[in-house]
Amino acid sequence: MRPLELLLTVTASAVAGFADDGWLQQAFDSPHFDTTTPRNVTALQGKTAHLHCKVKRLNNKTVSWIRSRDLHILTAGTDTYTNDARFQVARDAARNDWTLMIKFAQPTDSGLYECQISSQPLISYPVRLRVVVPESRVLGGSDMYINRGSLLNLTCLVTNSPEPPEYIFWYHGGQVISYDSPRGGVNVVTEKGEVTTSHLLIRRAGPADSGVYSCSPSNAQVASIIVHVLKGETPAAMHTSGGGAELPPPAAAAALMLVLLWQFGT
Structure with a gap:
C-alpha cells in the first residue's frame, strides 16, 4: 500500500472510531x-x-x-x-x-x-x-490678542472621542454665533475625524468682536477663550500681530527684553 493510501486509511479509521464513541458528535454539538x-x-x-x-x-x-x-x-x-x-x-x-x-x-x-x-x-x-470622556479645547491659551481689522481665527479641537460630535456650536458672549448675521464675514469650517477640528473665522475684527468665545461640541464640555481686539494701545510684545495664537510666556519675556535693550542702548 502506498504511503498516501495508508495515511488516508488510518485517518478514516480514526474518524470512524471517534464517531462510534460519540466523541466527534459531542464535540460538534457542544456550546x-x-x-x-x-x-x-x-x-x-x-x-x-x-x-x-x-x-x-x-x-x-x-x-x-x-x-x-x-x-x-x-x-x-x-x-x-x-x-x-x-x-x-x-x-x-x-x-x-x-x-x-x-x-x-x-x-x-x-x-x-x-x-x-x-x-x-x-x-x-x-x-x-x-x-x-471626550475633551475639547480652543487653541491659543486663555487669552488671544489681535489687531483691529485683522482676521480672527479660532480653532477648537475635540479629542478622546470614538465618534465625532454630531455638531459644534460657537458662542460669543453667551449668544450663539449666527453665520448669516448682518455683520457678515463670519464662517465656520469643521473637519470631523479621530480628532475633530472646528475653525471660526471672523474677517475685519473690530472692538465689538472682543469678548469670550466658546466652543460647545455635542459630546464634550464647553471650551472658552477671551479675545481682545486692540486699537494699537498695547505694546507688540503682549500680543500677536495678526490672527495667530498668544505668545507663550518665555517668548513674550524675550521680546520685551529685546525692546528694553534697544531703548537703553540708543
Missing part, C-alpha cells in the same frame, strides 16, 4: 463562542455601552454576564441580578447574541466583563470595556 465578536469595546460617557456575546449551539445551557473586578453576577439568561438598573441583557435569537447593555455608562464602568456558559467546565469569553 462555543463566536470568537469574531469584538473583545474590546469603547463607549462614550453618558451613552449606552453594548457588549456582545455570540454563542453557538447553546442547547439547554445558560448564558451569564460577570463583572470581573468583583465577580458580581450581573445577568443570567434574561434575568438581571443587580440593583443597578443601568444593566440589562438583550437576546437576539436570530443571531445567537446575548448583549450586555450598560446605560449612561461612566468611566467607573470600565474594566473586564465575562460572558459565561454554564457548561461543565464553565467556559467564558472576556470583553474589555473602556468608557471615555
Whole structure:
C-alpha cells in the first residue's frame, strides 16, 4: 500500500472510531463562542455601552454576564441580578447574541466583563470595556490678542472621542454665533475625524468682536477663550500681530527684553 493510501486509511479509521464513541458528535454539538465578536469595546460617557456575546449551539445551557473586578453576577439568561438598573441583557435569537447593555455608562464602568456558559467546565469569553470622556479645547491659551481689522481665527479641537460630535456650536458672549448675521464675514469650517477640528473665522475684527468665545461640541464640555481686539494701545510684545495664537510666556519675556535693550542702548 502506498504511503498516501495508508495515511488516508488510518485517518478514516480514526474518524470512524471517534464517531462510534460519540466523541466527534459531542464535540460538534457542544456550546462555543463566536470568537469574531469584538473583545474590546469603547463607549462614550453618558451613552449606552453594548457588549456582545455570540454563542453557538447553546442547547439547554445558560448564558451569564460577570463583572470581573468583583465577580458580581450581573445577568443570567434574561434575568438581571443587580440593583443597578443601568444593566440589562438583550437576546437576539436570530443571531445567537446575548448583549450586555450598560446605560449612561461612566468611566467607573470600565474594566473586564465575562460572558459565561454554564457548561461543565464553565467556559467564558472576556470583553474589555473602556468608557471615555471626550475633551475639547480652543487653541491659543486663555487669552488671544489681535489687531483691529485683522482676521480672527479660532480653532477648537475635540479629542478622546470614538465618534465625532454630531455638531459644534460657537458662542460669543453667551449668544450663539449666527453665520448669516448682518455683520457678515463670519464662517465656520469643521473637519470631523479621530480628532475633530472646528475653525471660526471672523474677517475685519473690530472692538465689538472682543469678548469670550466658546466652543460647545455635542459630546464634550464647553471650551472658552477671551479675545481682545486692540486699537494699537498695547505694546507688540503682549500680543500677536495678526490672527495667530498668544505668545507663550518665555517668548513674550524675550521680546520685551529685546525692546528694553534697544531703548537703553540708543
